[in-house]
Every structure is written in C-alpha cells, then in structure tokens.
Amino acid sequence: MASLGELERAVMDLLWAGQEAATANTLRDLLAQSTQPQDGSAGHVGKDLAVTTVLTVLSRLERKGLVERERGTRPHRYQAVSSRADHTAELMHEVLGSAPDREAVLARFIGSVTDNEAETLRKLLGRS
Amino acid sequence: MASLGELERAVMDLLWAGQEAATANTLRDLLAQSTQPQDGSAGHVGKDLAVTTVLTVLSRLERKGLVERERGTRPHRYQAVSSRADHTAELMHEVLGSAPDREAVLARFIGSVTDNEAETLRKLLGRS
DNA sequence: AATTACTTCTACGCCACGTAGAAGTTGCTC
C-alpha cells in the first residue's frame, strides 16, 4: 500500500501543489504543460493524455485512499486526502514500522541526516 | 528501486536474521519451516518451494543490489549486502528525499513517533 | 429530444514477482 506509479505520482504532485480541488480536465491540462516548462523550441515533453486516462488514475488513487472526490458537482472535483508532508511522514513510518529493530534503524537514519536537519529535529524534539 | 515482493522480503528476512552467508538450499529449508513455527497439528504454513524458485528470487535480489553471492564456492553462498537496519534507514531517506518540504515531513514524522522513540532520538542527536 | 459533457466499464500492453521445469555446467566417484 505504498508505491505509486509515475503518472500517479505526477497527479498527486499536482494535487498537492494546488490547494484547491481540481477536475480531471484541469489536471489533464496541467499534465500537458508541466514536467518541462522551459523549452528551447522543440516539442514540449508534458504528457498529452486522454481525459479518461487521468480519470482512471484518479479512481485508482481514490481506491488507494490518497484522493477524495466530490461526487455532487458535475465535473467531479478531486483533492488529496492528506498533505504531501503527512503522506510522506506516514510512508516513513510504514517503512520504519516493518522493522523489528526500530532503534537501530533510527540510529542509522539519524547518522546520515544533514546537519541542518539534525538541528531541525533537535528543535522539534525539544530537550528532554 | 524500493519495494520488495512477499517472497523477496521473506528471503531478505532470513538473510538478515542469520549472520552467515547461506545457500539456496538452506534458505529453501528455512522457508519451508519458518513463517509459523508454532503449529497445533494441522499442516505447516511455511512455503514449500522449489530450489529454483529461491534461486530466481536470489538472482533478482542480487540484481537489485540487496544480495551478494560468493561465486567461488560450489553451492554459491548468499548474503545481504547491508544490514536490515541500514537498508531500512536508506529506504527512509529515499522516501524523505523525494519530498521538497523535508522539514515539514520531519515535523510530521516526529509528531507521530512514540515517546520511547522520541527519547531515543534525543539521545542519538545529542546536544547541538 | 438531441446534443454535449462527463463518468464508468472494459481492455490491452508492459513489467515485476511468484513459481518452477528444462537445459546446461561442474565436480565427485568408480
């Protein structure tokens, strides 16, 4: 219940970026442009997808519990269930949770964190 | 480059558990028993696999860089490249790394950590 | 009622993974 496909991730990124709920069409358009805004002159690289494709992906994301849709409005509006930060943190816990040696894992994790982040963590934890 | 299948994970668990390199046959036997050591009387649940199956999985794990094999010895001996803790910590970094808002993620992560673990983290981080 | 906009259903190709037989290779034994 963790990994996302490439397109699924792209859609989630858009949903996480915009604060408001979006329609499939909107997302389709955003996908058509994003990914490579700056472009010499050749073809743009943003995927030019069929709307149904986006809808399929959104359905799958809904099934996975990552996305929520308003069914009332005619063009259904989709939005992420939780923020990217929340979701990522959840993922980290998922990864950590599967380990019987949590402390050891945390030790290794901390060991390879940047100084800045270590500082952030200290602040977040407060001193005992 | 992250997720493992069920069998792949079972094999890694065995390799991580035992400190020494193991052969495909050994692993096959361990897989046949483990998973449900305690058993009323009915059939055991440990997978009874063909050795080739184990070998295939080991090859795939090798390709993924999780396992290393001694090709010299006749029954090749396999072992995990890094400890489970290292691997898990690495995974956590992978998950975290893909986020543009690392600090926010860390905040959420810390927010939902158990008290014990928070304490552990404080110790690990030491004073500034 | 017909047209249009939107959603759901169905589907196909690809790739990872569980699974394992067939074929090839190496080493031991007599």
Added chain:
DNA sequence: GAGCAACTTCTACGTGGCGTAGAAGTAATT
C-alpha cells in the same frame, strides 16, 4: 575419464499493478 549427482542458468507462465484509452452509459443544457 565416463557417468552420475548437485548445482546454476534459461526460459516461461500466471497474476496483478500501472499507463493508456476507446466504448458505453448517464446526466445536464438547450
């Protein structure tokens, strides 16, 4: 050193997730 036994590699099939989208169904608009 010929043959058997053990081991590895090759090939393959079924299943399921994902990218992709057309066909079919449903609702809103005029």
